[in-house]
Amino acid sequence: MIINPLDDAPLTRFHKKLAVFSSGGPFLDGFILSIIGVAMVQISDQWHLSAAAQGLIAASTLIGILFGAYVGGRMTDRFGREVLFTIDLIAIIAFSVAQFFAPNVIWLIILRLLIGMAVGADYPIATSLLTEFTPRKYRGPFLGAFVAMWFVGAAVAYIVGQLLAQTGDVNAWRWMLASAAIPAIIIVLARIGTPESPRWLVSKGRHDEADEVMRKVYGPSVSVTDLPQEEDANVGVKDLLRSGYGTRMAFITLFWTFSIVPLFAVYAFAPKILGALNLSGDAVHVGSAVITILFLVGCVIALFLVNRVGRRPLLIHSFLWSGIALALLGFFPNASTWIIMALFAIYAVVIGGTQIMQWVYPNELFPTEIRGTAVGMASSLSRIGAAVGTFLVPMALDSLGIGMTMLIGAAITLLGAVLSHFMAPETRGMTLTESAALGTAPAPSRQAAPVAA
Structure with a gap:
């Protein structure tokens, strides 16, 4: 294996700080999407909201993420990673504070739509920057940690x-929504001073600036001459889809969709689903909390496995065994409480592999010039399926029943396993140039170079 000063650099304090600051986006995503669920109780009472209005408020952030991820x-890719790395968080701070003064439901929906756009934009910005600085040995775990941070944000x-609801303040819901500005301020202050990606600078012909960044980060003996030559990928969206990268985009979008459609449905409607499975009272609330924790546990376990077992096996097995768990729930909806909770626990833990690969694969399979565009597009397209699936869950429970609903979720998940078997490449141990180059990425059957854990 060829040693490269960037891809094989030792892990430094700079890399660790960048990983933490970059994961601020998914933390805010989890926080913002979850805090509205707590605030909605008080908002609905004060504004006498209909079910449709509540749905629009809850969905507005997701719709914003859909557009923001693509635009971001x-x-x-056009303006660079460094500037946008802080601008998008400044927007989150401003719109979060503005929610405190929202006079009516229309303004609240607009503000949450704008927040969603800023959150969505941060994903391709932060992941591109982190990908282009991180040594290959740590790239998979660092990118996978993005998903884990989503669940940390949700728990917080x-x-x-x-805590705010227990104060009894009539404006508690306003404080809840505005509170997202606090972690956003901390993150944006921490991000100040982050250098631009030397790979992106070189792609724009700014070699002197790239040299300066590389000497600062990697040492005085490293320069742009140490950057591997990437193939020319200066293409638009239509050209991207028509080129060989179109197949990769299709794979990423499909596996991402197959992964999050059942997961979003289970996560968003866990109490309702558990109730339909004959759980009641405290068992529903405890079960919902346990499932949330186990989603995080599953992501953390997957972080330790992504380099040990490889990207492709992790994705396939994650889809396979989580799909089987959902299928068993569908075939045996009247099982005992302990069996139901055990199957849900298996699903929540095992699906973690597909969750972390949502950020690993898109960043590894596309070159520098189109990496941000590809990540943003895949994130946006997958949200469409997730939104539709989440919207249909309550109707499916009412019209089809819990058993058939779980079987549909199982079918979608197992379809992801089949797709991954035929299309998922193995990129473990590769440099970014190797994994992103058309014609050189390994076929599914090829073994990747071993990487130490």
């Missing part, structure tokens, strides 16, 4: 929301 991806949101 395009902008980060529930704690903050409950």
Whole structure:
């Protein structure tokens, strides 16, 4: 294996700080999407909201993420990673504070739509920057940690929301929504001074600036001459889809969709689903909390496995065994409480592999010039399926029943396993140039170079 000063650099304090600051985006995503669930109780009472209005408020952030991820991806490839790395968080701070003064439901929906756009934009910006600086040995775990941070943000949101709700303040819901500005301020201050990606600078012909960054990060003996030559990928969206990268985009979008459609449905409607499975009272609330924790546990376990077992086996097995768990729930909806909770626990833990690969594969399979665009587009397209699936879950439970609903979720998940078997490449141990180059990425059957854990 060829040693490269960038891809094989030792892990430094700079890399660790960048990983933490970059994961601020998914933390805020989990916080913002979860805090609205706690705040909605008080908002609905004060504004006498209909079910449709509540749905629009909850969905507005997801819709914003859909557009923001694509726009952010395009902008980060055009204008660079460094500037947008802080601008998007400043927007989150401003719109979060503005929610405190929202006079009616229309303004609240608009503000949450704008927040969603800023959150969505941060994903391709932050992941591109982290990918292009991180040594290959740590790239998979660092990118996978993005998903884990989403669940950390969600857990913090529930704690903050409950504490504020217990104050009895009529404006508690306003404080809840505005509270997202606090972690956003901390993150944006921490991000100040982050250098631009030397790979992106070189792609724009700014070699002197790239040299300066590389000497600062990797040492005085490293320069742009140490950057591997990437193939020319200066293409638009239509050209991207028509080129060989179109197949990769299709794979990423499909496996991402197959992964999050059942997961979003289970996560969003866990109490309702558990109730339909004959759980009641405290068992529903405890079960919902346990499932949330286990989603995080599953992501953490997957972080330790992504380099040990490889990307492709992790994705396939994650889809396979989580799909089987959902299928058993569908075939045996009247099983005992302990069996139901055990199957849900298996699903929540095992699906973690597909969750972390949502950020590993898109960043490894596309070159620098279109990496942000590709990540943003895949994130946006997958949200469409997730939104539709989440919207249909309550109707499916009412019209089809819990058993058939779980079987549909199982079918979608197992379809992801089949797709991954035929299309998932193995990129473990590769440099970014190797994994992103058309014609050189390994076929599914090829073994990747071993990497130490």
